[in-house]
Amino acid sequence: MARPVWKGSISFGLVSVPMRAFTAARDHTVHFHQLERSSGARVRNHTVSEESGKEVERDDMVLGYELPNGKYATFERDELDDLRPASTRAVEIRDFVALDDVDPIYYQRTYWLAPDGDAAAEPYALLLRAMEDKGRVGIGTVVMRNKQYLTAVRPLDGALAMSTMRFADEVIDRSSIDDIPEKVGxxxxxxxxxxxxxxxxxxxxxxxxxxxxxxxxEVKKIITAKSKGKTMTPPPSSDDEGGEVIDLMDALRASIERSTGRSRTGTKERPAKKAAATKRSAKRSTAKKGPAKKAAAKKPAAKKPATKRAAKKATAKKAAAKRPTRKSA
Structure with a gap:
């Protein structure tokens, strides 16, 4: 049975709805322990004093915040509990904003909200339906695990969800990252x-x-195989496109061929389509070559004017040969 991680109320206007929050996401990262190679014994981390080298018990520890001069301001753990705001157990919605106006960079973790008791069922449904109709998200603050968060309460899949958020000064501005160009070409x-x-x-x-x-x-498959005394080789990497892109246009064209040459089921372009495309390309190539050949065949005809001029010259020479030669005196 799921256990609530937070118990309080959501307030909007003069309406207060008792709520309980349950984790809405789980981390499926595979966690490993450190073991001694020779014995297989667990290697544990201990809290050791840097000065004495001895292990320190939890009751002998205090919390310290390092100051600019290298010294520490120390606190007992219960001192921080006293510093928590009075609104720890209540989320007072200050604004209802459009969901699209909230950039995802502000979101952290999401929790399902459930009405706390039968009396909370009616106001819970009221808040849910009203937010669904308006398409708005409630923004307020909540304190969880000794930290205050900006929070968004929103309808999600027929229920209310609460997402902790970062404050504006917790989001790093792009101008502080030198590698980001100031102007995009x-x-x-x-x-x-x-x-x-x-x-x-x-x-x-x-x-x-x-x-x-x-x-x-894949990691879990290897763990299962090892637990059964088997060895399993990880599959080879399929990343064959990690090289440097030399020509952007060529890369774009290749990407289009790859994306349009397969359907959503992952099938490749049909051979019939490729053959038809090849035939069309061949026809276009033949059509371009035809006129060039005809033009080449007509080129000798261009020499006719030169032949006529040569014939005229020959006729003039014959006529000159027939003329009587004048005798000299």
Whole structure:
């Protein structure tokens, strides 16, 4: 049975709804322990004093914040509990904003909200339906695990969900990253058109179930094989496109051929289509060569005017030969 990680209330206006929050996501990362190679014994981390080298018990520890001068401001653990805001157990919605206006960079973790008791069922349904009708997200603050978060309460899949968020000063501004260019240069219009064709070819509906953490799946297979005394070789990497792109246009054209040459089921372009394309290309090539041959055949005809001129010269020579020669006195 799932255990609530937070218990409090969501308030909007004068309406307060008792709620419980349950984790809405799980981390499926495979975790390993450190073991001694020779004995297989677990290697554990211990809290050791840097000064004495001896292990320190939890009761002998305090919390310290390092100051600019290298010294520490120390706190007992219960001192921080006293510093928590009075609104720890309540989320007061300050604004209802459009979901599209919230950039995903602000989101952290998401929790399912459930009504806390039968009396909370009616106001829970009221808040859910009203937010669905308006398409809005409630923004407020909540304190969980000794930290205050900005939070978004929103309808999700027929229920209410609460997502902890980062405050504005926790998001690193792009201007502080030197590698990001201040001005993005203009792109070649033809390249933009080709890139648009790739986007259109890969366009589809959002379906998160079709994406898998293949790395974790392969690691688990290897773990299962090892537990049975078998060895399993990881599959070879299929990344054959990690080289440097020399020509962007060539890469775009190749991407289009790859994306349009297969259907959503992953099938490649049909051979019939390729053959038809080859025939059309051959016809165009033959059609271009035909007129060139005809032009080459007509070239000798261009010499006729020169032949006529030569004939006229020959006739003039004959006429000159027939003329009587004058005798000299």
């Amino acid at each position: 203009k792109a070649d219009p033809k390249a933009v058109q080709l890139a648009g064709q790739i986007i259109d070819a890969l366009a589809g509906a959002w379906d998160p179930s079709q994406y898998h953490d293949t790395y974790t799946e």
